Amino acid sequence: MSLDEAIALAETLLGRVAPHPAAAAVYEVGSRRYTALTEADGTHPVSLLARQIPLIGGRLTTTLGLPPDAGEDLSQLDSLCVGVPWPGCRGHVDPRAARLVLGWARALTGGTPEVTAKVACSLDGCIATSGGESKWITGTQARSDGHGLRDSHDAIMVGIGTVLADDPRLSCRLVGGQHPVPVVLDSRLRIPRDARLLSGPRQAVVITTTAAPERPLRAKVIRLSAGPDGRVPIREALQTLGSLGLGRVLVEGGASVHRSMLDAQLVDNLRVYVAPRVIFGGKPWAGGTPLASLDAAPRFVFESVERVGVDMAMSLRASVPQKDPWGGSVT
Ligand SMILES: NC(=O)c1ccc[n+]([C@@H]2O[C@H](COP(=O)([O-])OP(=O)(O)OC[C@H]3O[C@@H](n4cnc5c(N)ncnc54)[C@H](OP(=O)(O)O)[C@@H]3O)[C@@H](O)[C@H]2O)c1
Structure with missing residues (x-):
């Protein structure tokens, strides 16, 4: 029960605590119960509890183990339940607890953040008409659900x-x-100076190439050496976001970016909203060169399918998960 409760508590921190991990701890001793969440300065919830009360006797549950150098003495507890060890440490891995910190833990060890690709498409898999009209394919409830992902x-x-x-x-x-940090992949730095995302509540990150012209922009501009196709190298771009402490990245498209992400096997989760309409000859959600064989098609497994207002929402997970920082793969 306590681990479920601690996980539910830690979930409330998702999108709110970067560059630190979303973690929670529950300490039950006698009839008293204490809870703690990762602090904005990154203080671990167990360290926070230890400052409030001596951790002697009782049961401590934490979604994330302490870092090896934390210095807290947990030897006098009656019982200790750890959802997932600190990256690099050994111990039991609860997949639900691991998912809370997956992108943070991967980024900590030089990997890429956890990526969720979000798509809003028609029954025939289109994200826009051939003329580029895309507002709005799905209904208000699906769009609101999508804002929950941003959150x-x-x-x-x-x-x-x-x-x-x-x-x-x-x-x-x-x-x-x-509000999440807006990020744009823009190899030639074509973004208009008055693009709305540049004047939003969070400073935008524009990832470009070293070949792009110098331009003053109200954004953090990151220059990477272009890939062989002259574009921003997608894996490096993701690693850069990880190094900025952005462990959970939502990719909202469009078709070319979804394709690059899928080709590089960087998509952990897919959230697809399907509207009950058909857009003949529209823009498919993942574009680019056709595949030569079915074997090469990226595969996912369904986690859930539900009605959201007038639309259908599907959550999927990559069928071959990336290796995780604890030496397995969180499924
Ligand atoms: N319904 C939906 O869910 C949804 C969501 C988003 C967009 N859309 C629609 O999708 C359409 C836009 O899709 P799009 O495919 O034309 O554009 P896109 O995927 O948004 O952007 C593609 C551009 O990004 C740049 N880029 C830089 N590095 C890249 C990399 N490694 N891989 C891929 N692209 C890279 C490239 O331009 P440079 O070479 O100049 O850098 C490329 O042409 C619009 O019609 C929009 O309305 C729909």
Whole structure:
């Protein structure tokens, strides 16, 4: 029961505590119960509890183990339940606890953040008409659900094609919601100076190449050596976001970026909203060169399918998860 409770508590921190891990601890001693969450300065919830009360006797449950250098003495507890050890430490891994900190833990060890790709498409898999019209394919409830995703992620990434077509704000419009950091992949630095995402509540990150012209922009501009196709190298771009402490990245498209992400096997989760309409000859959600064989098609497993207002929402997970920092793969 306590681990479930601690996980539910830690979930409330998702998208709110970067660059630190979303973690929670529950300490039950006699009839008293104490809870703690990761502090904004990164203080571990167990360290926070230890400052409030001596951890002697009783049962301590923490979603994330302490770092090896924490210095807290847990030897006098009656029982200790750890959801997932600190990265690099050994111990039992509860997949639900691991998922809370997966992107943070991967980034800590030089890997890429946890990525959720979000798609809003028609029954025939299109994200826009052939003329580029995409507002709105799905209904209000699905769009609101999508804002819930923004609320629980540290960054939201799109390609420059989407910025030029839609001029999105990439903010979270839920009341009390948290805005993720907007990120744009823009190899030639074509982003308009008055793009709306550049004047939003969070400073935007524009990832470009060393070949792009110098331009003053109200954004953090990161230059990477272009890949062989002249574009921003996608894996390096993701690693850069990880090094900025952005462990949970929501990718909202468009088609070219989804394709690059899938080709590089960087998508952990897919959230697809399907509207009950058909857009003949529209833009498919993952574009690019056709595959030569079915064997090469990226595969996912369904986690859930539900009605969201008039639309259908599907959550999927990569069928071959990346190796995780604890030496296995969180499924
Ligand atoms: N319904 C939905 O869920 C949804 C969501 C988003 C967008 N859309 C629609 O999708 C359309 C835009 O899609 P799009 O495919 O044209 O554009 P996109 O995927 O948003 O952006 C593609 C551009 O990003 C740049 N880029 C830089 N590095 C890249 C990399 N490694 N991989 C891929 N792209 C990279 C490239 O331009 P440079 O070479 O100049 O850098 C590329 O042309 C619009 O019609 C928009 O309305 C729909």
